[in-house]
Amino acid sequence: xxxxxxxxxxxxxxxxxxxxxxxxxxxxxxxxxxxxxxxxxxxxxxxxxxxxxxxxxxxxxxxxxxxxxxxxxxxxxxxxxxxxxxxxxxxxxxxxxxxxxxxxxxxxxxxxxxxxxxxxxxxxxxxxxxxxxxxxxxxxxxxxxxxxxxxxxxxxxxxxxxxxxxxxxxxxxxxxxxxxxxxxxxxxxxxxxxxxxxxxxxxxxxxxxxxxxxxxxxxxxxxxxxxxxxxxxxxxxxxxxxxxxxxxxxxxxxxxxxxxxxxxxxxxxxxxxxxxxxxxxxxxxxxxxxxxxxxxxxxxxxxxxxxxxxxxxxxxxxxxxxxxxxxxxxxxxxxxxxxx
Numbered sequence: 001x002x003x004x005x006x007x008x009x010x011x012x013x014x015x016x017x018x019x020x021x022x023x024x025x026x027x028x029x030x031x032x033x034x035x036x037x038x039x040x041x042x043x044x045x046x047x048x049x050x051x052x053x054x055x056x057x058x059x060x061x062x063x064x065x066x067x068x069x070x071x072x073x074x075x076x077x078x079x080x081x082x083x084x085x086x087x088x089x090x091x092x093x094x095x096x097x098x099x100x101x102x103x104x105x106x107x108x109x110x111x112x113x114x115x116x117x118x119x120x121x122x123x124x125x126x127x128x129x130x131x132x133x134x135x136x137x138x139x140x141x142x143x144x145x146x147x148x149x150x151x152x153x154x155x156x157x158x159x160x161x162x163x164x165x166x167x168x169x170x171x172x173x174x175x176x177x178x179x180x181x182x183x184x185x186x187x188x189x190x191x192x193x194x195x196x197x198x199x200x201x202x203x204x205x206x207x208x209x210x211x212x213x214x215x216x217x218x219x220x221x222x223x224x225x226x227x228x229x230x231x232x233x234x235x236x237x238x239x240x241x242x243x244x245x246x247x248x249x250x251x252x253x254x255x256x257x258x259x260x261x262x263x264x265x266x267x268x269x270x271x272x273x274x275x276x277x278x279x280x281x282x283x284x285x286x287x288x289x290x291x292x293x294x295x296x297x298x299x300x301x302x303x304x305x306x307x308x309x310x311x312x313x314x315x316x317x318x319x320x321x322x323x324x325x326x327x328x329x330x331x332x333x334x335x336x337x338x339x340x
Contacts, residue, residue: 001218003030008079010066010112011086012036013043015175016127019206020083020213021047025056027214035060037075038086066108069115076119083213084112084126084150087143090177091131091256094139105142106149113153117160125216126150127209128168128225130202130261133268137256147225151283154222165220167212168227170202170261170314174334179238181334187243193251199235200260200314203321204228205333212278221300223283227263232317233326241326244340260315269310273303279312 007024009017013036024034036059038044044061053059064071066086076082087105088094094101109126116124128147131140153164171178179201186192208228216226239248253259264272264279270290273280282297284290294305321329330338 001214002028002081004032005080006033006035006078007031007081007083008035008037008062008075009083009085010037011084013038013040013047014085016172016206016209017083017085018047018050019210020085021051021059023207023210023214025051025058031058033060033078034058035062035075035079037062037064037066037072039063039065065104066112067103069111072108072111073115073119076115076121079119080122081217082112082116082121082124083217084109084124087127087146089129089139091137091139092254094142095137095256098138101138101142105139106145109146109149113149113164116164117153117157117162120160120162122162123217123220124150124153124162124164125213125220126164126166127213128166130168130170130263131258132168133262134265136258139256151223151225154283155285163220163222165216165222166225167209167216168225168263169204169209169212169230170263171204172209173203173205173329175206179235180242180330183239183242184335184338187246190246192239192243192246192248194235194239194248195251195253195257196259197236197250198259198315199253200232200317201235202230202261202263202314202317203233203329204230205329207333215278219301221297223285224297224301225281227279227281227312229277229279229319231319231321232314233321237321237323238326241323241330242340260313262311262313264310264312266309266311269306269308272306272310273298273301274306275301275303279306 062075088101129143132143135141147166150164271282
């Protein structure tokens with residue numbers, strides 16, 4: 001699928017970006033060029049120690065900010081495939097600096113869309129978040145806006161042969177700023193802060209996130225939002241898995257935080273298909289009716305429409321991770337020598 005292609009990853013020095021680079025280099029040795037686009041020169045320098053151009057001559061490290069339309073356009077010369085992972089994603093930071101978040105997550109997304117169309121890019125996958133479903137904080141609102149921009153980009157591509165799609169998932173296990181590294185640090189201090197004992201979250205590994213991106217690149221018709229079928233966990237079970245016997249203290253839910261993660265709301269149900277491993281929210285394109293669109297996308301993806309009152313949130317999930325399963329996943333995906 002990707003051998004012989006030129007690929008660019010925005011936000012390529014982040015947790016998922018680095019795993020994407022690792023997987024692409026191992027799974028597609030015939031990639032012609034793999035460009036890492038980000039604004040942090042130190043992270044690029046550190047990443048180049050792990051993936052040196054002398055060993056991986058197809059790698060390019062490209063300094064730039066997604067807000068800079070000219071730099072984005074320059075980075076896309078000769079690029080066939082774009083994976084958009086650049087974002088400002090810290091909820092408290094976005095609440096305190098709202099327009100900075102808007103400039104990166106919304107205006108940056110539009111810069112990328114227009115540049116991709118003009119540069120002749122063929123395939124674009126943008127990363128979303130559970131917080132974009134019925135958002136209650138600014139970060140989620142900007143990502144919902146970004147999702148809408150990427151879906152609607154399929155309406156303005158004109159004669160250009162390009163597809164835009166979106167992948168949406170929740171907490172990525174072990175990524176920077178996620179709960180597992182935080183709890184592992186807190187247990188050294190002798191207390192685990194719990195926001196709410198009833199809180200639940202979806203769980204996906206970095207490799208699971210990469211798998212969904214690659215699935216979208218291969219199967220997208222354009223305009224889909226892909227949501228994986230993944231298990232949930234209770235925040236108290238994560239604390240028990242990491243720090244058994246360590247006291248837990250309830251600190252309360254932070255502003256802009258939900259008790260349960262949502263990835264598909266009941267309002268999305270009329271446009272949602274279920275496949276074997278994923279859900280797919282079908283785009284509403286102006287030239288076709290909803291029924292025709294649902295039928296066309298269902299035939300392509302081998303899916304069926306979900307019930308009219310369907311929703312998908314971590315608190316009502318049918319698959320749950322036990323404490324022992326959490327420990328096994330931590331050893332596999334976060335810390336190989338982890339001991340509770």
